Amino acid sequence: AVDALVIFTPSGKRGRFALGTPVLTAARQLGVDLDSVCGGRGICSKCQITPGYGEFSKHGVTVEADALSEWNAVEDRYKRIRGLIDGRRLGCQAKVMGDIVIDVPPESQVHKQVIRKSATDRHIEMDPATRSYYVEVDEPDMHEPTGDFERLLRALKAQWNIEGVETDLSVLRRLQPVLRKGEWKATVVLNKGNHDAQHRLLDIHPGYHEAPLYGLAVDLGSTTIAGHLCDLADGKVLASSGLMNPQIRFGEDLMSRVSYAMMNPGGDIEMTKAVREALNALALSIAQEAGVEPGAIYEMVIVCNPVMHHLLMGIDPVELGQAPFALATSGALSMDAQELDLGNLNRKARVYVLPCIAGHVGADAAAVALSEEPQKSDDMVLIVDVGTNAEILLGNTTRVLACSSPTGPAFEGAQISSGQRAAPGAIERIEIDPVTKEPRFRVIGSDLWSDDAGFEAATSGTGITGICGSGIIEAVAEMRMAGLIDQSGLIGSPDQTGTPRSEPFGRTFSYVLHDATATGGPKISVTQGDIRAIQLAKAALYAGSKLLMDTMGVEKVDRVTLAGAFGAHISPKHAMVLGMIPDVPLDHVRSAGNAAGTGARIALLNRAARDQIEGLVHNIHKVETAIEPKFQEHFVNASAIPNAVEPFPELGQ
Ligand code: FES
Known part of the structure; x- marks a missing residue:
């Protein structure tokens, strides 16, 4: 025979290939998801595969032990230096020599699923915007007067089929020494966001550069800022940490910060500076905690409420303090980290901010929607993200509503003696x-x-x-x-x-x-004051939920999801005894942990998720609590424990 049948698992993709075709080449031609950073040069080991031997009745083939080419010197060297699990081969080195079934293990898939830590953890498929590519660039030649950058582009086109790469002076200044140091071999870090027509050249290293790329997913709350440092290749969370939002000194809740900006000329600039410094500090401390270079953080995804959003961007939030609560922009934003003075990240790092839903319902609510997917639920599900400002979503496959409710910082332990x-x-x-x-x-x-x-x-x-x-x-x-x-x-x-x-x-x-x-x-x-603070906070939460239920025209919800940094720790029974959440069977209440943070992580690791949430926010109907008279009425009733008028039959009341 001159060709052989190749079947890849788990995808089931198959085709016939000339004997001697490298497995990586066959995989690429069939569109099988097999990773490679070095482009098949036997350097990166990302292309590991496991050949199957024996009879595969399901596929109708019998595989001879020698269906792949002999173990070669490159693989030998690789195994000696770095180790290779027994039975694994390098897909770029092993060549097809007969009919064969080849398994691509999860680690070798580009679009691998992030390993879940718990049953409640979301599946995330990897499709990061930032990746490394190893290239071998032609040396300059006096008779062919092209620039080093142009030859780098040519190599990217020839070796990776990547076209359209832009860069700037800060990278160009380093290009020549790096290419020469690596003897015309280099690893480039390219970023292509979901709206970008072109790749951005973020960084270049001499030779094959093994070091991982990191991204930081940030839930920027009014009281606390929480970050998760993720490996952009496999999605693993290396460290999570948080700090207080230093804007607290300008006002405990959102509206007092907007007032601060209104009353004090330059107040918004002070708050912008404070929150940017905090994000910068978070990047540094979380990198130190994980033992990585902060300069290897190439991306940051931020979710936050509209006031935090505007203050971070350096946009005066005054319009958010008064009806009709107009946002400067509700769309998703991408920018250079330098524009936000985030100097501790890589100097070319990119920032993506999720879209806002409306003037009072921000990117944090969008992130909760991305993580919890109420639009895919057959049950009517109420999702309450508890924080200083609560994000509340209600919906199912037919319709999703959202509002935010000013609970104040009591649930985060502030205002409590x-x-x-x-x-x-x-x-x-x-x-x-x-x-x-x-x-x-x-x-x-x-x-x-x-x-x-x-x-x-x-x-x-x-x-x-x-x-x-x-x-x-x-x-x-x-x-x-x-x-x-x-x-x-x-x-x-x-x-x-x-x-x-x-x-x-x-x-x-x-x-x-x-x-x-x-x-x-x-x-x-x-103290009595503590009880009052909790009553106000829980009443705001309940009134927001009830307002959404009114708008939806439902008396009861099927399920309640408690989210938020401490949402996971709230006991459903106690929340219901307080009347924080509407009456529902206790076993229909679940905790989702930090859903906004998870949403940020999903957007960090998967570009398609960014498109998904940008589309979804247009279909989420927002309900404005600030101007709705019913909200006040629900609020007053909900100040009682559990409630002055609503029954709680599930509690036996
Ligand atoms: Fe890099 Fe095979 S593709 S080692």
Whole structure:
């Protein structure tokens, strides 16, 4: 025979190829997803395949052991230096010598799926905008007067079929020494965003440059900024970390920051500077945590609410503070990181910002939609992203509605007397005995309850420092269930509650959760002010959800998804006892973790997802809470615990 049948798994693609055709070449011709950075030169090892031997009745072929060419010197060298799993071959070296079935393992696929860490983790298919390509460039020749850059372009066209590459002076200045140092071999980093007609040359390294490329997915919230550092080749999250949004010193919530900009000339510029410095600091610290060079961060995807969006871009947010709440632009944005003064990233790094839905419903809500996909749900699903500003989505395959609701920072531990960020030492779980009114609790960093033996020893390192967002929700709900507060949220006196833990606090009472003052430690109480702050926050959340349900014309939802940085930690039962979320069977409430952050990660790793969300935002109908009279009515009713008018049959009420 002069040719042979080649079948690739798992794709099932097949074709006949002349004997001696490299497997990589066959894969490319059939459109099989087989990775390569070095273009088949035996350098990168991205092209690993596993040949199958034996009978493949499903495919009707029998494979002889020698259906591939002999193991060659390049593979030998590769295996010696770097190791190669037994049975693996380099697809660019092994040639087809007979009928064969060839398996492409997941690691060798460009469009591989990101490995999921948990069942709730989303599938993400890799299709990053930034990739490396190894090229061999012709040396200059006096008789053929072309520039080094033009010969680089020619090599990219010939070796990668890539046309249309733009660059700028900062890269051109480094081009000549790099090409000569690499003896006319180089690895280029190219970026092509979903709107770009051309590739951008972001970076160039001499020779074959192995170092991975990184991207940073950022959820820029009013109170906290959370980042995930991802490997752009396999999507792995190398480090996640967060910091407080330094704009807090200009106002705790969004509207107070808009007012700050209105009242103080240049106030918006100060806030722009503060948030950019914070993003820069985050990039540096997260890179250090992962042990990588911040200069290897080539992309950043940011999701945020409209006010954060405008302040980050350096656009005065004043129009967002008044009806009709016009955005400067609602479209997705791409720009150079340098335009945002993000000097800690690679000097040519690109930034993509998801589109906004409307003046009060931002790119963070779009990111939640991208991650949770309400438009694909048959059930009517309510998605609540809890933060200082809550993003709420309601919908199913027929229609999706969105609103945002100003919950304030209470759920993030701010405005709470003993509130703190979720960190070791913070109380996160609470139970109160309905008879004795005695509390027991758990703190972040230990699995023990406060009445377990060994609790003190287990928490001696961190101490017990305060209450985090999920802790305060449980505290208030447990206080209600134990009869320490009434439906209006008022804390009873020691006489009314029958416990000395209820103690006078100004003209009201507070409930003492933990008192370590005797040993110089803190006293952690839930005050009347704390309860009020939680009531306002949860009422805003509920009113927003209810307004969407009104607009949708539904009395009940089928499912509730709690999202947000601490959404994953909220106990559904306590959220419902408080009346934070509408009545629904408890097992129909699920946590989605940081859905906005996940949405940012999806957009970072997959270009098609950017197109998808840009299309989807046009079909999400936004409901404006600020001008809707019904919102006020729902808000007032929802200030009671759980609610002054709405029934909660699932709670037995
Ligand atoms: Fe790079 Fe095979 S394609 S080693």
